[in-house]
């Protein structure tokens with residue numbers, strides 16, 4: 001119980017390689033600089049700021065496709081820059097890693113449109129270059145527009161996407177941890193042996209979705225498997241997340257619901273042979289903070305003049321696959337089955353929700369819980385929420401950028417530190433070690449273990465792994 005109370009808050013900045021990420025409309029604020037998202041200096045400055053604030057990571061969301069459900073088109077999406085334009089997140093990482101030492105990077109990649117080989121190679125390369133500061137947010141997509149862009153026929157069935165994800169992960173584990181032994185690379189100039197051939201193995205995979213045969217092209221990196229993030233919330237999604245993920249995002253609802261969700265996540269992890277502490281749970285939040293409570297309210301009111309709740313609804317429409325423009329403001333939105341984000345559409349089954357309700361929720365153009373107050377008030381609330389719900393940390397959205405990060409670092413972080421609930425220095429090692437404090441690589445109770453080559457594992461599980469015969 002004492003440990004639980006003393007838990008230090010983990011913190012990621014939640015962002016995307018675009019103008020409007022979550023809090024839509026704020027790009028029009030005179031002090032907002034998110035229109036500079038296509039400049040490298042925008043990101044290197046942000047990385048340095050976050051490292052000064054001892055943030056654990058910069059978590060970068062991504063979508064394949066565009067938001068075209070609202071009003072059956074993309075006019076509002078384009079005008080308000082609702083995640084359009086948006087650029088590839090992995091292109092930012094090396095530059096930000098070069099100006100920081102400890103900040104980590106969680107990068108979203110939709111596995112539905114990648115071959116595991118190319119993806120695994122890119123992320124293993126990033127793990128090398130960042131010295132183990134890379135994480136992967138595993139997503140399977142929820143947009144029909146993506147399918148059309150890629151030339152497919154429409155979204156695969158929701159649960160089938162998770163089945164494919166399971167096989168994608170299995171194959172990635174083989175590449176990352178089953179092909180090269182830890183000490184394969186010798187770099188021995190005198191003996192002319194860069195890599196010992198007896199320590200590199202062929203992987204074989206003949207699955208329903210993927211086939212692969214050969215050796216992985218990347219030597220072992222610090223973490224081997226990048227730190228795994230996931231946000232599945234449907235029954236199938238939670239099963240997947242609790243089997244594989246080390247960090248799980250959940251939607252920030254009422255504290256009782258969050259607590260219930262966290263309990264389920266930890267119980268499911270245990271059922272799958274992992275420990276309840278093998279998963280860190282994060283909740284998304286938006287914060288408006290100032291020197292005093294009144295000044296924070298004043299700041300919120302000022303921001304509200306620029307925010308666009310309607311743009312928030314257009315974003316929400318694509319998350320659910322429901323064109324919300326068709327409904328009157330006070331009409332209950334009927335539940336309809338869709339292949340998008342199941343956990344969100346289910347809410348229309350459980351509750352009567354109108355567009356007015358959604359607009360009220362999207363005060364700053366986004367649907368994350370909004371916390372407004374002085375540094376002390378915000379810090380107290382975050383600690384309270386963490387202790388009440390047993391979560392581990394927060395994904396902090398941006399509002400007016402980069403002002404909101406500066407405000408949080410100046411006003412909230414010191415209050416958390418004074419209460420002993422936030423680090424005063426970074427831990428050493430990889431992202432995984434910083435978060436779990438037990439080494440750079442996944443523990444043995446993780447499903448990756450079945451795909452590891454020696455010296456990790458000499459068990460019979462490895463019938464698929466063969467030595468290269470020179």
Ligand SMILES: Cc1cc2nc3c(=O)[nH]c(=O)nc-3n(C[C@H](O)[C@H](O)[C@H](O)COP(=O)(O)O)c2cc1C
Pocket residue numbers: 060061062063064108110138139140141142231232233234235236237238249250251284340341342343344395
């Ligand atoms: C904090 C958070 C961040 C997410 N980021 C992304 C993202 O960047 N890209 C994406 O395609 N889906 C993203 N999702 C959606 C999830 O991948 C997933 O589809 C969703 O949580 C619903 O899970 P379900 O399909 O199991 O209901 C995010 C979800 C949450 C809660």
